[in-house]
Amino acid sequence: MKCRRCRGQAVIELRRHNSSFCKDCFFDYLTNQVTLAQEKQKMFSREDRVLVVVSGGKDSLALWEILLGLGVNAWGLHINLGIDEYSQKSEKSVRNFAENYDAELLITNIKDEHGRGVLDIASKTTRTACSACGLIKRYLFNKVALEKGFSVVATGHNLDDEAASLLGNVLHWKEGFLGRQSPVLPSVHPKLARKVKPLFRLTERETAAYCILKGIDYLKEECPLVKGSTSLHYKEALNLLEQKSPGTKHSLYFGFLKKRAVFEPPQLNLKECLRCGQVTTDETCAFCRLLSEVESKTRVSKERIC
Amino acid sequence: MKCRRCRGQAVIELRRHNSSFCKDCFFDYLTNQVTLAQEKQKMFSREDRVLVVVSGGKDSLALWEILLGLGVNAWGLHINLGIDEYSQKSEKSVRNFAENYDAELLITNIKDEHGRGVLDIASKTTRTACSACGLIKRYLFNKVALEKGFSVVATGHNLDDEAASLLGNVLHWKEGFLGRQSPVLPSVHPKLARKVKPLFRLTERETAAYCILKGIDYLKEECPLVKGSTSLHYKEALNLLEQKSPGTKHSLYFGFLKKRAVFEPPQLNLKECLRCGQVTTDETCAFCRLLSEVESKTRVSKERIC
Numbered sequence: 001m002k003c004r005r006c007r008g009q010a011v012i013e014l015r016r017h018n019s020s021f022c023k024d025c026f027f028d029y030l031t032n033q034v035t036l037a038q039e040k041q042k043m044f045s046r047e048d049r050v051l052v053v054v055s056g057g058k059d060s061l062a063l064w065e066i067l068l069g070l071g072v073n074a075w076g077l078h079i080n081l082g083i084d085e086y087s088q089k090s091e092k093s094v095r096n097f098a099e100n101y102d103a104e105l106l107i108t109n110i111k112d113e114h115g116r117g118v119l120d121i122a123s124k125t126t127r128t129a130c131s132a133c134g135l136i137k138r139y140l141f142n143k144v145a146l147e148k149g150f151s152v153v154a155t156g157h158n159l160d161d162e163a164a165s166l167l168g169n170v171l172h173w174k175e176g177f178l179g180r181q182s183p184v185l186p187s188v189h190p191k192l193a194r195k196v197k198p199l200f201r202l203t204e205r206e207t208a209a210y211c212i213l214k215g216i217d218y219l220k221e222e223c224p225l226v227k228g229s230t231s232l233h234y235k236e237a238l239n240l241l242e243q244k245s246p247g248t249k250h251s252l253y254f255g256f257l258k259k260r261a262v263f264e265p266p267q268l269n270l271k272e273c274l275r276c277g278q279v280t281t282d283e284t285c286a287f288c289r290l291l292s293e294v295e296s297k298t299r300v301s302k303e304r305i306c
Numbered sequence: 307m308k309c310r311r312c313r314g315q316a317v318i319e320l321r322r323h324n325s326s327f328c329k330d331c332f333f334d335y336l337t338n339q340v341t342l343a344q345e346k347q348k349m350f351s352r353e354d355r356v357l358v359v360v361s362g363g364k365d366s367l368a369l370w371e372i373l374l375g376l377g378v379n380a381w382g383l384h385i386n387l388g389i390d391e392y393s394q395k396s397e398k399s400v401r402n403f404a405e406n407y408d409a410e411l412l413i414t415n416i417k418d419e420h421g422r423g424v425l426d427i428a429s430k431t432t433r434t435a436c437s438a439c440g441l442i443k444r445y446l447f448n449k450v451a452l453e454k455g456f457s458v459v460a461t462g463h464n465l466d467d468e469a470a471s472l473l474g475n476v477l478h479w480k481e482g483f484l485g486r487q488s489p490v491l492p493s494v495h496p497k498l499a500r501k502v503k504p505l506f507r508l509t510e511r512e513t514a515a516y517c518i519l520k521g522i523d524y525l526k527e528e529c530p531l532v533k534g535s536t537s538l539h540y541k542e543a544l545n546l547l548e549q550k551s552p553g554t555k556h557s558l559y560f561g562f563l564k565k566r567a568v569f570e571p572p573q574l575n576l577k578e579c580l581r582c583g584q585v586t587t588d589e590t591c592a593f594c595r596l597l598s599e600v601e602s603k604t605r606v607s608k609e610r611i612c
Contacts, residue, residue, distance in 0.1 A: 170476050171547070171554055173561030233550045237543040241477070244539045248477055255479030262568040 012209050015246035023213050030210050033201040034066050041184045043196040044152045050074045051106075051150035051193070053141050056093035056219040059156030062207040063199055065216055067154065068101055075150070079140050080109040081133060082117025086224055093219040106148065108140055114291065119225060124297040125290055129225040132290065139287035143278060145193040157197040160204045163249040164234035166256055171234075179265035181256070189270050189279045203249070318515050321552035329519050336516050339507040340372050347490045349502040350458045356380045357412075357456035357499070359447050362399035362525040365462030368513040369505055371522055373460065374407055381456070385446050386415040387439060388423025392530055399525040412454065414446055420597065425531060430603040431596055435531040438596065445593035449584060451499040463503040466510045469555040470540035472562055477540075485571035487562070495576050495585045509555070 001010040003022035010020035021029055037043065044050055052067060054060040054076040067074040078094040080087050091107065098105035111117050122132035141153050157165075162183070169177045185195040199207060211218045226232060241248040272278070273285035280286065307316040309328035316326035327335055343349065350356055358373060360366040360382040373380040384400040386393050397413065404411035417423050428438035447459050463471075468489070475483045491501040505513060517524045532538060547554040578584070579591035586592065 171558045171561075173557075173565050175565060230551065233547055237546050240543050240546065241539055245536065252477045252479075255477075259479050259481060 011213065012206075014206070016203075016242070016250055018246075026209070026213065030062075030202060030206060031066055031069065034063075034198045035070065037183060037198045037201050038196075041196070043154075043184055043198055044072065044194070046071075048073070048151045049149060050152045050154050050196075051077050051141065051145050051148070052154045053137065053156070054078050054094050054097070054105075055156070056090035056097075057156070058208045058211045058216075058218045058220075059158050059161075059199055059204065061093070061097050061156075061216050061218045062210045062214075063154060063156045064097065064103065065101065065214065067198070068103060074154070075104040075106060075148075077106045077108070077141055077144055079137055080107060080111070081136075082109070082111035083119060083223065083225060084117075086221060087117070089219050089221065093217065096217060106144060108144065110136060110140075116294065121290065121294055124294040126293075127290070128229070130229045130231070133225065135286055135290060139278065139285070142192060146191050146278075150193055151187075152196055153193045154196050154198055156199055156207070158199045158202050158204050158207055159249055159253060160235055160238070161231075162197065162200050163238055163253045164231050166253055167234045167238060168230060175263055176266040178260065178263040181260070183257075188268065191272070191277075191279050200253070317519065318512075320512070322509075322548070322556055324552075332515070332519065336368075336508060336512060337372055337375065340369075340504045341376065343489060343504045343507050344502075347502070349460075349490055349504055350378065350500070352377075354379070354457045355455060356458045356460050356502075357383050357447065357451050357454070358460045359443065359462070360384050360400050360403070360411075361462070362396035362403075363462070364514045364517045364522075364524045364526075365464050365467075365505055365510065367399070367403050367462075367522050367524045368516045368520075369460060369462045370403065370409065371407065371520065373504070374409060380460070381410040381412060381454075383412045383414070383447055383450055385443055386413060386417070387442070388415070388417035389425060389529065389531060390423075392527060393423070395525050395527065399523065402523060412450060414450060416442060416446075422600065427596065427600055430600040432599075433596070434535070436535050436537070439531065441592055441596060445584065445591070448498060452497050452584075456499055457493075458502055459499045460502050460504055462505055462513070464505045464508050464510050464513055465555055465559060466541055466544070467537075468503065468506050469544055469559045470537050472559055473540045473544060474536060481569055482572040484566065484569040487566070489563075494574065497578070497583075497585050506559070 001013060001020045002008070003010045003025050004019040005025040006022060008022040008025075011023050012026055013020045050067060050072055052060065052064045052074050054064055056078070064074060064076055076094060076098055078091055080091050094105065097103070114121070118133045118136060119129055121136070122129040125132060127135070144150070145153050162181075166181060169181060183197045183200040187194045238249050238252075268281055270279050270281060271283070273280045273288055275284045275288040278285045278287070282289075284292070307319060307326045308314070309316045309331050310325040311331040312328060314328040314331075317329050318332050319326045356373060356378055358366065358370045358380050360370055362384070370380060370382055382400060382404055384397055386397050400411065403409070420427070424439045424442060425435055427442070428435040431438060433441070450456070451459050468487075472487060475487060489503045489506040493500045544555050544558075574587055576585050576587060577589070579586045579594055581590045581594040584591045584593070588595075590598070
């Protein structure tokens with residue numbers, strides 16, 4: 001198997017591109033895809049301070065490493081979700097990376113700040129663990145970006161994530177989500193940073209291979225709470241189709257980006273949360289409502305015990 | 307397992323409806339779904355002469371049986387595709403049904419009329435067998451409907467077929483196809499009948515169960531040419547999702563029917579084919595172009611032999 005670019009010994013085959021690459025050309029390919037994503041979608045400029053949300057997995061660490069390599073002013077933000085050993089390993093993986101790359105890292109810990117981990121919180125509400133986790137992470141990265149003056153928040157969502165999310169939105173024709181699904185969400189309020197997904201042109205197999213070949217020590221373990229989630233089913237179905245017809249995920253997501261204008265983006269009436277001041281469409285934000293739900297459930301339980 | 311309606315012994319469970327039915331209530335359910343499809347989508351009226359395209363499989367025979375039971379003036383049209391033993395069995399199954407139900411049946415045979423079966427035709431063109439077969443069938447049922455004065459052509463496409471076709475159109479964002487995918491295609495030219503799919507509310511498992519319980523002797527064999535076709539991959543992916551979350555196919559297709567107005571139906575400039583007179587968007591119709599391709603390939607082969 002020869003490298004498509006230099007004809008050297010290839011280390012990876014990318015069926016959807018009908019290409020193979022040697023190690024160095026694969027690094028170039030990957031970095032070029034991120035540059036292309038950034039330039040075409042106008043994700044950020046040299047002036048932007050970028051907050052990279054890093055879980056400690058392959059995607060977020062690959063993203064942080066690439067952005068640092070491109071000279072982007074990219075700080076890491078790790079949100080410790082309080083999922084026992086898994087969260088300890090995640091934080092350790094992020095700390096190691098920051099130390100090795102001499103990168104600036106911010107850490108916030110849900111258990112320290114709110115007294116409970118994500119599973120404990122979710123179990124006291126009607127949300128699934130993944131739904132509560134997503135809500136908490138979005139709230140916290142917006143909050144940190146605002147407090148620390150970051151104009152852009154970057155997440156490690158890759159093509160598999162975006163295609164799976166899109167498939168879910170299409171299977172249930174969630175028009176609001178379809179209207180705003182994009183690799184870039186512009187800032188719609190002075191208190192909200194722009195959200196970008198610079199890895200949307202790359203698959204998870206590619207970011208994993210990048211980390212391995214670069215010697216980035218990422219956490220291989222999957223979050224224990226994700227098992228059985230619908231997003232995994234969507235990924236499974238897409239993997240089946242991708243195997244039969246390489247390029248299916250790319251076609252689904254990139255085709256959508258061309259057509260997405262047909263879906264109306266939702267009209268948002270943004271306010272500031274009466275409780276915490278963060279941006280919301282309601283009187284209080286979803287995060288504060290989640291905490292209220294937990295508090296009231298806990299109160300009821302305590303009263304029952306008394 | 308109790309029947310949802312009469313509390314008798316159920317014979318079938320429909321997970322997507324969270325229901326079970328006994329034999330008689332299942333027959334009612336199925337017939338009601340066809341009546342609902344017909345009424346809601348204004349498929350045909352008592353005055354219409356309906357040409358049912360019958361392959362000899364579960365869907366088309368179930369459809370024909372239900373329409374006859376509802377008192378619709380429904381004639382069968384069987385297109386013998388010239389696929390050796392499979393086509394012989396298909397025709398036999400249709401003939402048996404027509405005899406048992408004392409129903410009017412028209413038969414057209416591609417090999418008799420054009421000297422070649424569908425596989426032979428496809429192999430001399432750039433089309434896959436399924437693509438050539440679809441084109442030939444559409445051409446022939448339109449032609450027969452026009453010649454014999456049928457105002458409506460009904461096909462046995464079920465929810466699995468429609469959802470799989472929709473998934474394929476979404477995966478590749480085929481806007482033209484999305485714009486015209488519907489259980490009813492109105493007549494857009496005096497030479498074209500209305501096309502309807504009265505089984506779009508029912509799954510293939512339901513039509514198979516209906517035939518078995520009704521004692522309709524359908525051909526169980528799958529067409530030998532369909533193996534490896536993309537539509538089978540789409541069905542496989544949807545079956546996976548349906549198994550994890552019953553109702554996924556329904557949600558995909560029925561959600562689409564509500565939203566489909568966002569996709570522009572293609573503007574068609576219809577003419578009559580210079581060669582055969584059938585309706586087309588080009589100078590000659592796709593069927594005549596297919597035959598020309600076969601003829602020119604055959605001529606070249608003969609010249610080479612000479």
